[in-house]
Amino acid sequence: MTPDWTWHGGALEAAKRHFGTGDRPWLDLSTGINPHRWPGSDTIAIDWHRLPEREALADLEAAAAAHFGTAPHYVCAVPGSEIGLRLVGQIIGGSAHYVAPSYRTHGEIFAKMIPVGRSEAKDTEGTLLLANPNNPDGCLTDTGQLQARKGWLLVDEAFADCTRAISAAPKVSDDARLILFRSFGKFFGLAGVRLGFVVGPPVLLDPLRALLGAWPVSAAAIAIGTAAYRDRRWIEAMRAQLDHEAVTLDTVLLRHGLAATGDCPLFRLIETDNARGLFERLAHAAILTRPFADQPRWLRLGLPGSDEALARLAGALAHG
Known part of the structure; x- marks a missing residue:
């Protein structure tokens, strides 16, 4: 497995080159970064x-x-x-x-x-x-x-x-x-x-x-x-939203036999014997997750960030 994907999350360009999914947009779940960015950055001069x-x-x-x-x-x-x-x-x-x-x-x-x-x-x-x-x-x-x-x-x-x-x-x-x-x-x-x-x-x-x-x-x-x-209002609302979305992600993972063994509101860590195979299967569906070279049974997933992205992840998990 290439070190680009196991050193840090976010090696999206390397994944595109390796898996070659054409023009299909990628869903990057590898980083643990909030998928909902603070909106004020677009308006600040x-x-x-x-x-x-x-x-x-x-x-x-x-x-x-x-x-x-x-x-x-x-x-x-x-x-x-x-x-x-x-x-x-x-x-x-x-x-x-x-x-x-x-x-x-x-x-x-x-x-x-x-x-x-x-x-x-x-x-x-x-x-x-x-x-x-x-x-x-x-x-x-x-x-x-x-x-x-x-x-x-x-x-x-x-x-x-x-x-x-x-x-x-x-x-x-x-x-x-x-x-x-x-x-x-x-x-x-x-x-x-x-x-x-x-x-x-x-x-x-x-x-x-x-x-x-x-x-x-x-x-x-x-x-x-x-x-x-x-922006205290946004911060408090986002904390509650991330908690809710993380629980929703848990539900999808459990539906496919994957329980989180580690968690934070921004990511879930799953442990499975076929973590490498699951990583590659999701990557062929243009979904990037985070594998670990020294922990071959681990796979970390960030929050999908929308109902559409969550449904896409669920579909990729279902067709294994």
Whole structure:
């Protein structure tokens, strides 16, 4: 199976080349990105002529901080949470443990990465990195128990927007050795904006800002992100909608003998002996899902996003 499909989701062009489904439109369920993007991005005027103003960046970080539940001086905007992860790894340095299985990039952040199971994490010393909710299985971790460890605790909260109560953002402080990573594009359905945030104490954010330089994110990211984070009505309505659509997806999967063994409002993880065959069957129907090279029985599916797309998935599952 080509690495393009097992490294990250979204390798749509590679799938088109390999499976050759002609002009048929593809349904991309491989990424875990909200299929319903925040609608305000189409109406915001972007000043492409000027460099982003420092005050506008501060306003974005304040809007994000209010959404996360922390103070603005603990929030630093970055051009995507993955870049934030990699830069923080450079700043802290040394080796680290990371909870596996998880987001594949986690194994590349530090000079030496040592995988541990979730039950072993609390007994490690030094830097520990995990995702909460976890990707790809959606498992939740009580990060409060892990803060008693010796060393930095790094928590990738890329999918935390779907359920506000799970975030550790209110626990970030000057004294806590706690760093969070937040993604804008997944929940707001605007991954192409390339916007993320590092949430942590100034002792970490000050050198991070020095690495990022004067204009860390684009004028478009600032304008769209600021407005989206302040759209409380849309955020609350979308959380409820995603929960409903995820349950509806569960019903379709169960109808075809596929129960979710891992879940998050933005995706479902199924486990089956024929995961590779199912991936290829769906791909021949121009439906891209997410397989895993190191877990051949796993397949992750994002939300279809419409009744038509859900019916298309159900039809492909039925004709196996």
